[in-house]
Amino acid sequence: xxxxxxxxxxxxxxxxxxxxRVLAKHFDRVSxxxxxxxxxxxxxxxGIPQSRHLHILLNRGKIILEEFFPGLENELVAAGAPSxxxxxxxxxxxxxxxxxxxxxxxxxxxxxxxLLDCQVRRRLAENTNVHFLEGGTVTGLLANASxxxxxxxxxxxxDRHNPxxxxxxxxxxxxxxxxxxxxxxxxxxLKSLGYEPPLETTINAFVGYAxxxxxxxxxxxxxxxxxxxxxxxxRTRGGGIFPIEGNRWVVTLFGGDRDYPxxxxxxxxxxxxxxxxxxxxxxIKAAEAITPVYSYRGTENRLRHYExxxxxxENLIIIGHAVCAFNPIYGQxxxxxxxxxxxxxxxxxxQRERYQEGDLRGLARQFQQKLAKLHTIPWTFAISQDSRxxxxxxxxPNLGTRxxxxxxxxxxxxxxxxxxxxxxxxxxxxxxxxxAVLFHPSIALKAIGQLASGGQKVEGTRQN
Numbered sequence: 272x273x274x275x276x277x278x279x280x281x282x283x284x285x286x287x288x289x290x291x292r293v294l295a296k297h298f299d300r301v302s303x304x305x306x307x308x309x310x311x312x313x314x315x316x317x318g319i320p321q322s323r324h325l326h327i328l329l330n331r332g333k334i335i336l337e338e339f340f341p342g343l344e345n346e347l348v349a350a351g352a353p354s355x356x357x358x359x360x361x362x363x364x365x366x367x368x369x370x371x372x373x374x375x376x377x378x379x380x381x382x383x384x385x386l387l388d389c390q391v392r393r394r395l396a397e398n399t400n401v402h403f404l405e406g407g408t409v410t411g412l413l414a415n416a417s418x419x420x421x422x423x424x425x426x427x428x429x430d431r432h433n434p435x436x437x438x439x440x441x442x443x444x445x446x447x448x449x450x451x452x453x454x455x456x457x458x459x460x461l462k463s464l465g466y467e468p469p470l471e472t473t474i475n476a477f478v479g480y481a482x483x484x485x486x487x488x489x490x491x492x493x494x495x496x497x498x499x500x501x502x503x504x505x506r507t508r509g510g511g512i513f514p515i516e517g518n519r520w521v522v523t524l525f526g527g528d529r530d531y532p533x534x535x536x537x538x539x540x541x542x543x544x545x546x547x548x549x550x551x552x553x554x555i556k557a558a559e560a561i562t563p564v565y566s567y568r569g570t571e572n573r574l575r576h577y578e579x580x581x582x583x584x585e586n587l588i589i590i591g592h593a594v595c596a597f598n599p600i601y602g603q604x605x606x607x608x609x610x611x612x613x614x615x616x617x618x619x620x621x622q623r624e625r626y627q628e629g630d631l632r633g634l635a636r637q638f639q640q641k642l643a644k645l646h647t648i649p650w651t652f653a654i655s656q657d658s659r660x661x662x663x664x665x666x667x668p669n670l671g672t673r674x675x676x677x678x679x680x681x682x683x684x685x686x687x688x689x690x691x692x693x694x695x696x697x698x699x700x701x702x703x704x705x706x707a708v709l710f711h712p713s714i715a716l717k718a719i720g721q722l723a724s725g726g727q728k729v730e731g732t733r734q735n
Contacts, residue, residue, distance in 0.1 A: 275299040275300055276297075276298045276299045276300070276445050276629055277298060277299065277300045277301075277302070277443070277444040277445055277446075278294040278297075278298040278300070278301050278302070278444055278445060278446040278447075278448065279301075279302050279304060279423065279424055279442060279444040279446070279447045279448065280294070280301065280302065280303045280304065280448045280450055281304055281409050281424065281447070281448065281449045281450060281451045281455075282303075282304070282305060282318075282449070282450040282451040282452060282591075282593070283303045283304075283305030283307070283309065283318070283392075283403065283405075284318065284319060284388075284450065284452055284591070285384075285387070285388060285391070285591075285604075285605055285608050286450040286452075286590055286591025286592065286593075286608040286611060286612070287303055287305075287448070287450030287451075287591070288303070288388065288391045288392060288395060289336075289339060289391070289608055289609055289611075289612035290448050290450055290590055290591075290611070290612050290615055291303050291395060291401055292339045292340070292395060292398075292612065293339075293612050293613075293615050293616040293619070294446070294448070294615075294619075295395075295398045295400055295401050296616070296619075297619045297623070298400070298445065298446070299400060300400050300402065301398075301400055301401045301402065302402050302404050302442065302444070303401065303402070303403050303404065304404045304407040304409055304424070304426060304442075305318065305403065305404070305405050305406075305407065306318055306406070306407065306408050307405065307406075308405045308406055308431050309392060309403065309405060310385075310389070312389065313383060313385035313386040313388075313389040314385055315385060318452075319384060319388070320567060320569070321384070321567050321569075321599055322383070322384040322385055322388075323482055323484075323562070323565040323567075324384075324480060324482040324521070324523050324565070324567060324599075325482060325511050325513060325521050325523035326382070326383070326384045326387070326602070326605065327379065327381075327513075327602040327605075328379070328380060328382075328387075328605050328606065329602065329603070329605075329606040329700070329701040329702055330376055330377050330379075330701035330702070330703050331606050331609075331610070331701055331702035331703055332605050332606030332607075332608075332609045332610075332702075333377065333379075333380060334377075335606075335609035335610065335612070335613055336391075336609055339609075339612070340391065340394045343390065343391075343394065344380055346390055347380050347382055347386065347387070347390060347516075348380065350382075350386060350390065350516055351386075351516030351517055351518070352380050352381060352382035352386065352515070352516045353380075353381045353514045353515070353516070354378045354379070354380055354381075355378055355379040355380075355381055355496060355513075355514075356378055357374045357376045357378070357379065357697075358371070358372070358374070359495050359496060360379075360495065360496045360497070360498065361495050361496070361497040361498070361550065362497075362498050362500070363497070363498070363499040363500065363547065363548055363550075364500050364683055364686065364687060365500050365501070365502035365506070365680070365683050366502075366683050366684045366686070366687045367687045368548075368687065369686060369687055369693050370686075370687065370688070370689070370690045370693055372690040372693065372694075374693070374694050374697050375694060375698075376697060376698070376701060376703070381496075381513050381514055381515050382515055382516055383515050383516060383521070386515075386516055387605075404426070404428075405431065406428055406429040406430065406431055407426045407427070407428045407429075408426065408427045408428075408429075409424045409425070409426050409451070409456070410424075410425045410426065410427055410439075411424065411425045411460055411463065412424055412425075412447065412457075412460045412461075412463075412464060412587070413425060413441060413443065414464050414584065418464050418465055418584070419584060419585060420584055420585040420586050421447050421584050421585065421586045421587040422443055422444070422586070423441060423442050423443035423444050423447065424441075424442055424444075424447060425439065425440075425441050425442075426439065426440050426441075426442055427439050428440060444586075445586065445629065445631060446586050446587075446588065446631060446634075447586060447587050447588070448588045448589075448590060448615075449587070449588070449589045449590070449593045450590050450591045450593060451593050452591065452592040452593055452596075453569065453573065453592045453593070453596045455589070455592075455593035455594075457587075457589055457593065458575065461584070464584065466580065466582055466583070466584065467580060467581070467582070469575045469576045469577045469579065469580055470575075470576045470579060471573060471574065471575050471576070472573070472574040472576070472665070472666045473571055473572065473573045473574075473665040473666065474571070474572045474654045474657055474658060474663060474664070474665040474666055475570075475571035475572070475657075475663065475664050475665055476503070476527045476528065476570070476571075476598065476656075476657035476658075476660040476662070476663045477527060477528060477529045477568075477570075477660070477662055477663075477664075478525060478526065478527040478568075478570040478598055478600055478657070478660075479525065479526060479529070479531035479532065479566060479567065479568040479570065480523050480524060480525035480526075480531075480532060480566070480567055480568075480570075480600060481523070481524050481525075481531070481532040481533065481534055481539060481542075481564050481565065481566040481567075482521055482522060482523040482524075482564070482565050482566075482567075483521075483522050483539060483555075483560050483562055483563070483564045483565070484515075484519050484520070484521050484522075484560070484561055484562040485519065485520045485521075485522060485555060485558045485559060485560050485561065486518070486519065486520075486558070486559040486560075486561050487514065487518045487519060487520055488558070488559060491520055491554045491555065491558040494512060494520075494550065494551075494553075494554040496511075496512060496513045496514065497510075497511065497512050497550050497551060498510075498511040498513075499511065499546055499547065499548065499550075499551070501525070501526070501527055501656075503527055503528070503656065503657075503659040503660040503661070504528075504659055504660055504661045506547065507526050507527045507528050507530040507660070508524070508525070508526045508530060508532075508542070508545060508546055508547075509524075509525050509526070509546070509600075510522065510523060510524040510525060510543060510546055510551050511523050511551075512550075512551050512554060512555075519561065520554075520558075522543075522551060522554075522555055524539065524542050524543055524546075524551075525600050526542070527657070527660045527662075528660045528661055528662040528663075529662060531566070531568065532566070533564075534563075534564045534565070534566040535564065536560070536564065539564045540552070540555065540556060543555060543556075544556075570598045570599060570600060571596070571598070571665075572596065572597055572598050572650070572653050572654055572657060572665075573595075573596045574594075574595050574596075574646070574650060575589070575593075575594050575595070576643070577589055577594060577639045577643075578639045578640045578642070578643035583635060583636045583639070584635070585631065585632065585633075585634075585635055586631055586634075586635060587635050588615070588634075588635050588638055588639070589639065590608075590611040590612070590615065590642070591607075591608050591611055592604070594639075594642065594646075595607070595642075595646045595649075595650060597649060597650065597653040598653050598656075598657055601652065601653050601656070603649045603652070603653065606702055607646070607649050610645060610702075611642060611645070614638070614641055614642060614645055615638065618634060618637060618638045618641065619634070622634050648702075648705070648706060649702075651672060651675065652700075654668065654672070655668070655672060655675055655676045655679060658672075658676065659676065678709075678710075678718065679709075681718040681719060681721045681722065682696060682709055682714070682718045683696075684718075684721040685714075685717045685718045685720070685721055689717055691713070691714075692714055692717055692718070695708050695709055695711075695714055696709065
């Protein structure tokens, strides 16, 4: 009788959930170990402290999620998630309001993070080979005698109804996937097994944000969705206002260089009043808030270079924020988690074609190297903005990245007057097209032309 194949995922956040969808195709049993106890209905939980804030699923991420879970988009809409025509969204870019045009992009589905995670967990539960092991804290990696292969994890479980009832257990698996987020302990676990921990690159612009949910009524209900970008180093404040399920609007304010939005009601409103356009302030000054103000400041960019390790154990994969965490204000996290899972699926399929079923030799190292290349573009996008804050700390951009930063500033100036440049930029932001399209002569000529024109920033009321 053939032995049952088993994969373990550390962490039940979106990266872990999407990875489990992929692993369910390749393994007989998939176990998701999560420290929290999942709520039965959409609700915040301790393991996702940023869930109360604005979340945007980019077009590329929406496409991948629909491939993983056919019909998911319709299910979200049926649960009340608004579908937004991109034409309805006002974007105050670093250079001013973008042109009012019809971008060739799919509608955005707006929802709370709690709703998305709940819907994905529900769909995963339909797979009889996916198992949720809640209340489990992974305390270390198990390895074979020579410590060349990871063989499982040691876990400390809490009882849902009696938290003081704790028991330890060793769980063995053919593949272990760390999707434990920024708090991942894999560097320490590798060191305990005799491996060098990965080098880390960190860039911190000290961006913080605060969010509040409002009832949809009055002036608020007449306000088009709006996103106001910062423009470091000169403009450190920004914000966004978008609808979510339940006839609610979420308002997120943010600031860099430690210019954090306050978490009290009066300070939150005053911060909104100081934004370069009054759109958000006018919408919320008399609106009915239905939650307190919640703040979040864990926004540093951190890249762990597992792909550079001279020695790396078999059967261990690290994905999501456990390997590459971006400043969440740029809305890349959920889409990159989907891309990570898609890459894992491709690597597992190629592994099956290359070796006998169940042979995972070389998979882990190859995956981490491919993942590092995949993260290059979103990482560069995030740090190119954050590196422009005066108080930014950590690694400094190399010459190539600095040139990209300067060129992108010209593109941002050009797009406020040119719908084609704006279209190209949005396609890159939504990861539909590669950044190379922004260097096409038709775009480059308009961008470089900003040097001659001076490309003055636009301030003030939204232009219709």
